[in-house]
Each structure stands twice: as structure tokens, then as C-alpha cells.
Amino acid sequence: MSRKVAEAENGGTIEVWGDGSAVRSYTYVSDMVDGIYLLMHSDLKGAVNIGCPQYVTVDELANTVAKVAGKKIIIKHVKGPVGVQSRNFSNERIFSLGWKAKVYLEDGIKLTYPWVEEQVKLKKKNQ
Numbered sequence: 001m002s003r004k005v006a007e008a009e010n011g012g013t014i015e016v017w018g019d020g021s022a023v024r025s026y027t028y029v030s031d032m033v034d035g036i037y038l039l040m041h042s043d044l045k046g047a048v049n050i051g052c053p054q055y056v057t058v059d060e061l062a063n064t065v066a067k068v069a070g071k072k073i074i075i076k077h078v079k080g081p082v083g084v085q086s087r088n089f090s091n092e093r094i095f096s097l098g099w100k101a102k103v104y105l106e107d108g109i110k111l112t113y114p115w116v117e118e119q120v121k122l123k124k125k126n127q
Contacts, residue, residue, distance in 0.1 A: 001058075002109065002116040005065045011072050017080030020059030024087065027052045028103035028111070035099045042097050049089040052101040058082075061105070068109045069117070 004014040027050065035050035056064070059075055066073040103111070 001061050001065050002113050003120060005062070005069050005071060005073060006113070006117040006120040008071065008073055010070075011074070013074040013076050014062060015076050015078045016058055016062060017078060018058070018082030019077050020057060020062070020075060022058050022082050022085055023055050024058065024061070025051050025053070025055050026061070026105055026108065027101060028108040031101045031103055034102075035094050038097045038099050039094065044093060044097070048093045049091050050094050050099070051089060051091055052104060053091060054101070054104050055086075056105060064106050065109055065113065068106065068113050 001014075008014050031052065032050055039048055039050070062073065062075055
């Protein structure tokens with residue numbers, strides 16, 4: 001999504017598969033590493049979900065990226081694979097170790113978007 005927004009002009013259109021209502025959760029890499037580290041040093045056995053408890057729709061994701069980019073975008077919904085409408089999982093096992101997400105969606109995008117935008121600019125320059 002960051003690449004799509006970075007490639008779009010201010011006021012431009014990006015395409016999103018489906019109707020934009022599919023719900024997802026995004027976990028920033030440092031939170032994931034912290035969770036894995038904690039899990040490796042624990043006595044827990046079996047499957048453990050590590051994930052940010054913030055859920056957003058695909059349209060909310062697109063609008064959050066645009067906000068961070070300082071752009072207005074138009075979302076055009078197109079036919080395409082969207083996966084399941086929502087994913088349900090429990091973080092209770094990782095929470096029992098004291099883990100919690102520290103980086104929520106907008107802050108994570110603020111950390112990564114400038115790099116994505118720079119890569120898009122470099123690609124355009126080298127074409």
C-alpha cells in the first residue's frame with residue numbers, strides 16, 4: 001500500500017482489490033522480534049500468536065498511508081483476490097509473557113513510508 005501511495009500523485013487514484021472492507025492487523029517488525037525473543041526464552045509450548053491488537057480495514061490502511069504521505073488519494077475498488085474478510089486470533093498466550101505491541105499502524109507507517117517513497121523516487125530516476 002505504501003508503494004501504491006508513493007507512486008500516486010497528490011489527488012491521484014490507487015487501486016484496491018475488493019470493496020476495501022476486509023479487516024487486517026499489522027505488526028511492526030520490532031514488536032514481532034520482541035515477541036519472538038520473549039517466546040524463545042519462555043516455557044510456552046505449541047502455537048503462539050504474536051500480533052498487534054489494532055484492526056483496520058484495507059481502506060483505512062490506504063487512508064492512513066496517504067495521511068502519513070501528506071497526500072489526498074482516491075481509492076478505486078477493483079475485482080481481485082481479497083482473502084478472508086477478517087482474521088481472528090488470540091494473543092492471550094504471548095500477553096501472558098508480558099508482551100504487548102508498542103508500534104501501532106500509523107506510527108509504523110511513519111517509520112517505513114519515507115524509505116518506500118525514496119525507493120520509488122530512485123526507481124523513477126533510474127528508468
